[in-house]
Amino acid sequence: xxxxxxxxxxxxxxxxxxxxxxxxxxxxxxxxxxxxxxxxxxxxxxxxxxxxxxxxxxxxxxxxxxxxxxxxxxxxxxxxxxxxxxxxxxxxxxxxxxxxxxxxxxxxxxxxxx
Amino acid sequence: xxxxxxxxxxxxxxxxxxxxxxxxxxxxxxxxxxxxxxxxxxxxxxxxxxxxxxxxxxxxxxxxxxxxxxxxxxxxxxxxxxxxxxxxxxxxxxxxxxxxxxxxxxxxxxxxxx
Numbered sequence: 001x002x003x004x005x006x007x008x009x010x011x012x013x014x015x016x017x018x019x020x021x022x023x024x025x026x027x028x029x030x031x032x033x034x035x036x037x038x039x040x041x042x043x044x045x046x047x048x049x050x051x052x053x054x055x056x057x058x059x060x061x062x063x064x065x066x067x068x069x070x071x072x073x074x075x076x077x078x079x080x081x082x083x084x085x086x087x088x089x090x091x092x093x094x095x096x097x098x099x100x101x102x103x104x105x106x107x108x109x110x111x112x113x114x
Numbered sequence: 115x116x117x118x119x120x121x122x123x124x125x126x127x128x129x130x131x132x133x134x135x136x137x138x139x140x141x142x143x144x145x146x147x148x149x150x151x152x153x154x155x156x157x158x159x160x161x162x163x164x165x166x167x168x169x170x171x172x173x174x175x176x177x178x179x180x181x182x183x184x185x186x187x188x189x190x191x192x193x194x195x196x197x198x199x200x201x202x203x204x205x206x207x208x209x210x211x212x213x214x215x216x217x218x219x220x221x222x223x224x225x226x227x228x
Binding site: 033035040041042043044045048050056058090102103105106107108 | 116118122156157158159160201213215216217218219220221
């Protein structure tokens with residue numbers, strides 16, 4: 001199993017550009033989520049999905065869209081990049097959102113917005 | 115006030131030392147508790163879950179004190195390979211949705227020195 005994969009690993013955008021961060025998992029996990037990690041802030045939940053066709057907002061959803069058309073894929077779209085979106089983005093998946101399940105993280109995408 | 119608070123460190127300890135980290139959480143409805151480990155520029159990985167009765171995994175011991183709302187991690191006989199950032203993670207119920215999400219502390223950095 002490849003686990004959770006993310007592309008690209010690094011990206012530089014100009015303010016106002018849009019892009020999609022890709023995330024895929026091959027573990028047949030129901031639950032997938034996107035986090036951003038900023039220095040001193042901990043990981044913060046952007047959006048999550050409890051299954052194909054079902055998504056919901058997390059703690060910091062503004063400026064981001066998601067969709068979940070298949071169990072495997074959960075792309076994150078930046079609509080109009082801003083310098084405040086410079087961060088490391090992690091995608092994660094788990095069997096379910098229930099209490100006992102471990103979250104598996106992808107390797108991250110380092111995004112810089114200039 | 116952050117929902118999950120950790121001392122950022124760094125904790126600089128010699129090999130073989132015992133070191134302890136604490137973490138406090140503010141949401142009394144929090145349900146599950148975890149320690150994740152994150153190596154520099156890598157993704158977080160589950161180190162261990164924290165159970166009410168306390169639990170041990172080799173050199174690592176985790177404790178939960180619900181009354182005082184804190185979690186601890188004890189590492190005995192520290193190894194150079196233990197150098198990493200340790201994230202305290204709390205799972206909570208999201209309002210009326212019935213869904214659960216994770217809140218991450220910003221991490222405590224450990225540097226084990228030869």
